[in-house]
Amino acid sequence: MSLIQPRTLKGFRDYLPAVMMPREQMMQTARDTFRSFGFAPIDTPVLEYLEILSGKGSDETDRQIYRFQDNGGRDVGMRFDLTVPLARFAAQHIGTLGTPFKRYHIAPVWRGENPQAGRYREFVQCDFDTIGTLSVLADIEAVAVINQLLEAIGFDRFTISVNNRTILTGLLDQFGLADKSVPVLRSLDKLTKIGREKTHEEMCRVAEIDAAQADAVLALAQCDGDAESVLAQLPEITSGNPIAAEGIQRLTEIYRGALASGVPARRLKLDVSIARGLDYYTGVIFETTLDDLPEIGSVCSGGRYDNLAGLYTKQHLPGIGASLGLDRLLAAMEQLKLLPEASTPAPLLITNFDHSHRDDYLQMAAHLRAAGIGVEVYPDTKKLGAQLKYADRRGFTAVIVAGGNEWDENRCQLKTLATKETTDVAYTHQDPAALVAAIQSVLSASATSPGSRSAAADGSPAGS
Amino acid sequence: MSLIQPRTLKGFRDYLPAVMMPREQMMQTARDTFRSFGFAPIDTPVLEYLEILSGKGSDETDRQIYRFQDNGGRDVGMRFDLTVPLARFAAQHIGTLGTPFKRYHIAPVWRGENPQAGRYREFVQCDFDTIGTLSVLADIEAVAVINQLLEAIGFDRFTISVNNRTILTGLLDQFGLADKSVPVLRSLDKLTKIGREKTHEEMCRVAEIDAAQADAVLALAQCDGDAESVLAQLPEITSGNPIAAEGIQRLTEIYRGALASGVPARRLKLDVSIARGLDYYTGVIFETTLDDLPEIGSVCSGGRYDNLAGLYTKQHLPGIGASLGLDRLLAAMEQLKLLPEASTPAPLLITNFDHSHRDDYLQMAAHLRAAGIGVEVYPDTKKLGAQLKYADRRGFTAVIVAGGNEWDENRCQLKTLATKETTDVAYTHQDPAALVAAIQSVLSASATSPGSRSAAADGSPAGS
Known part of the structure; x- marks a missing residue:
């Protein structure tokens, strides 16, 4: 075939x-x-x-x-x-x-x-x-x-730009240009790309408005500064037009309400130039940039x-x-x-290289999961080296090694992969507490180490 | 249009x-x-x-x-x-x-x-x-x-039925009937629907096996009892066939390993009759019933x-x-x-009937969310009755009512919808702790009340 x-x-x-x-x-x-x-x-x-x-x-x-x-x-x-x-x-x-x-x-x-x-x-x-x-x-x-x-x-450093389209609508209404809002917006949308001069030229040519009107539209779109100063400038630019005034009032309420809701002022920008497509939105518009x-x-x-x-x-x-x-x-x-670079959602691997202890590995895994630790048990009894290579490749935070000796002595080895540290930890099925504590300490150290939003952070099971 | x-x-x-x-x-x-x-x-x-x-x-x-x-x-x-x-x-x-x-x-x-x-x-x-x-x-x-x-x-009361198809394969092999496995399984699949007698008859007629062979197949499929007793009966029913023996060995390991993994014995059933379609699976098969x-x-x-x-x-x-x-x-x-019957993922509604305090409602909501409590603020200043009706219909656990008087007196009312209890709780934006504690107490009482896997349980935000 x-x-x-x-x-x-x-x-x-x-x-x-x-x-x-x-x-x-x-x-x-x-x-x-x-x-x-x-x-x-x-x-x-x-x-x-x-x-x-x-x-x-x-x-x-x-x-x-x-x-x-x-x-x-x-x-x-x-x-x-x-x-x-x-x-x-x-x-x-x-x-x-x-x-x-x-x-x-x-x-x-x-x-x-x-x-x-x-x-x-x-x-x-x-x-x-x-x-x-x-x-x-x-x-x-x-x-x-x-x-x-x-x-x-x-994210911490981002900016939410807010506009209310009715402010521009009000300005155009003030000039008797309410029907020009689509071509004006279409030109305005190019402002950041083609610059003030070309936008002005295009607005006059395509939207057929006069130079003074285009100046006013651009003054509105380019009204800059912190939110309080923008809100202070807008009434004058829109010459007190009542539609614009209502739009400015709503924008003011959104700004103040956002602050009350805990949004930091440094993240809020009132940007009268954003349009977000021409037809769909009718009032407030948002854009967020990093x-x-x-x-x-x-x-x-x-x-x-x-x-x-x-x-x-x-x-x-x-x-x-x-x-x-x-x-x-x-x-x-x-x-x-x-x-993170990990491709395992469980932070811990129990290696498996002693066939006769398979059910012990499984039981240990069940105890650790019950304590909220995500655990994979390697399914085959391959050589330890191959299992550690697998652990590295998948991005496990730590592995447990326990062979005949360890099981006889009621202990296991806990290896932290990033630091290559290995510690001996006491373990019996009746009392897994010491192992749970040792693992949690390794996982939380790894989660807080710089640059590491590691498997530990998103790898623990439900409710963690 | x-x-x-x-x-x-x-x-x-x-x-x-x-x-x-x-x-x-x-x-x-x-x-x-x-x-x-x-x-x-x-x-x-x-x-x-x-x-x-x-x-x-x-x-x-x-x-x-x-x-x-x-x-x-x-x-x-x-x-x-x-x-x-x-x-x-x-x-x-x-x-x-x-x-x-x-x-x-x-x-x-x-x-x-x-x-x-x-x-x-x-x-x-x-x-x-x-x-x-x-x-x-x-x-x-x-x-x-x-x-x-x-x-x-x-769920607590469910049964995981486990089979290993190679056991039946081994039995058929013992009879020199390895090539009959598909028609035999097809007949066997009807066992619960048409009963032992008709299955026996169909097996002889369609799969062309003799009555003693059909007896053995049915003895295998109907081998019943707790897992240990099934495992004890299987070698004799399969007459020590080596393929079957290997299958029985693997089934035994699965049973013991599942126990070691913390699966309660009462939930495990070894059921040699389940087949789960004819072609796809080649070894162990599971079915789970409530x-x-x-x-x-x-x-x-x-x-x-x-x-x-x-x-x-x-x-x-x-x-x-x-x-x-x-x-x-x-x-x-x-x-x-x-x-649950709720259609809101947030357990708490802040009612909104005093326009001048809108930003206070928003700020209160932000404080409660920061404390891990999911909160909706009613968007319009409708009459309280309409808002309470909305709260009932959506399945909120509790609502907060705060008008001019309450805000003046640094308090609010917390209403538990199921009990219709209302309590006065101290609240200021500077110190939301008393309100957080009062709400948490209402939510946890509601989450533990009988029959209620309510919004409180699955409605809290991340990390709860």
Whole structure:
């Protein structure tokens, strides 16, 4: 029989343990954070009716949907984001769920776009949203969640940029240019790339506004400084326009509320230039950048939208939410050397080189697990050297060696792999306490050693 | 614009928070258990080349694969289990990974079969496997994992049935009937359904063995009693056949090793009649039934297989693994009333009915979260009655009420929803300790009250 070549499709990838472990940990951190704010998990099918998925998408997303006819002749597609399914879900179940409805959803999505470096056809989205309330409290809370989430993942130096799109809307309204908001935003979006002068030129040419108006738009977009000073400048730049004033008021409340929620002022930036796409968001918008890697772009973005489920129900469902860029963050952590290198989730290996003591190894492992220590027992009685090589390669923190002599003498050897230290520890099945204590001390020393977010930290079993 | 009817495809389902929360908790329990034994997570793409998926499947699974041509004209399919992707993955990466390779994989799979009650076209599989070792230690460990997993999920009364298929193989070999093993097993598989007599008759007729041989096969399959007594009877029933003797030896080691690993004897049953499909497994096999709901069938099954990746590589990769029946277990827990009813992952709601104190509510929430208490703040300043109704409906354990008077007097009201008790607790932002203690006491009382595996237990944030 000829072999089938084992391979993955272009744009898709396997996750090996060393890569999957930090991914899984980040997803768990996200879940824990969302839950601590009262966001509840939901899940929706990967396949949906194609008309549901393509209902409101742009031509571009429509083209990217993996679509086919199922066995029943239905036109179906694989979800390309988690927002369209949320909209369908909310329209279908909001009567049961009631509002406010706070959900998170961590799940893969698929886009048949041309894969590039760092872009894949299958990737995980990690979203949280509050549906059914216009309260600014929900906006503030979104900032607090982003702050808490990045902190819990392990970042300290990051910036959450906040804007309220209605401020620009107010400025344009003041000039009688409310209908120009899309081309103006489109030009403004290029500001960091093409610079002030070219943006000004393009705004006048493409959006057909005059030079003074373009000056005012740019003055607003480039309004800089700490949050208090930005808030002080905005009323004058927007000439007291009432729509802008309301937007400034909301932005002020978000800033003050975020501080009250414990977000440090140094992480908050009021940035009236961010636009985040043109159509979707209608109010506050967020972008989050890592201070040490700003070039990778936003790692958590979102905002407020007017009407989530308008395609599927007449019920008006406003919402506010954001999405964590899991892949981008993991790539950043790799670049910043924040990821552990271990590919074992258990920090301890019990070596196995005496056949007649197999059940002793198993019993010892059970005692250690009961004490909250993750333990692997090497399955075969190979030479110790081969087992230690395996331990090094997998990234175990410590190994236990116990042969006939040790078992006869009610002791075992505990080897710490990083320091090559070996100590003799008393052990009997009746009294594993000394061994448990010795291992815990080795694991906690390893967890606190510099540069080591090691297996010990995320390798202990439930409840640790 | 006409509305699109929000609906899911036949055989697919949405998970609302009340259902998703225990699902997520069970998946997390599985991860924690697998990790504590040194199994590491992997993930593979949902889409694979069709030739990879249909390589070894039966006609039936082949028919059920969701398949299509992607934009690049490739024949692709959605995975229908996690074993074929594991085989492809192992063939592709085992050189990098090395053996023994221990992995778990919790992920959805798709089968376009006709949906029936309790069967869906999309469901989650939850597998763990050890690849690349023939050691009986890995077999024993699989039993220990199953025991630990069901205990961690919350079950006490369950039975892990263990068999080693080579014992029957040995018996048939003794009769010179080694080539009859498939039809004999096929008949034997019906034993519980059609009874001894009809099975005997069918075995003679279909498998063409004689009555004495059928008697011996049935004596083996019906060999009953506690494990020690089964192990004592087997050598005589198999007439000392050396293949059977080796199988009995391995079964004995698995039994003794499982006891050493802390699996209670009352949960272990040596059952020589279980076959678990005809082709795949080659050695030890497991099935797990709930003592209080045996009729739902096995909730965790698996076994040892000879050659996992033979379609994709010449490297011989034996394996041992099992699969937790997540959906079946959740259905069982619902039936046994073991599931909480809450649809909030945070146990505490801070009501919000005084606009001017919004930032105080937010600051209080931040303090409580920092103390490890999951907190939701009601976003709108609705009437207290409406907010309490929301709290009841969502299943919060307790709510905090603080209006102008309370804030002026540095206190708040803590209401326990189950008991309708309200207490006044001192609170300032500078010193939240009294409130933290009062809430923790309410939450722990609620977590230990009968029948309540409540939000408090699984609602606290990370690290609790």
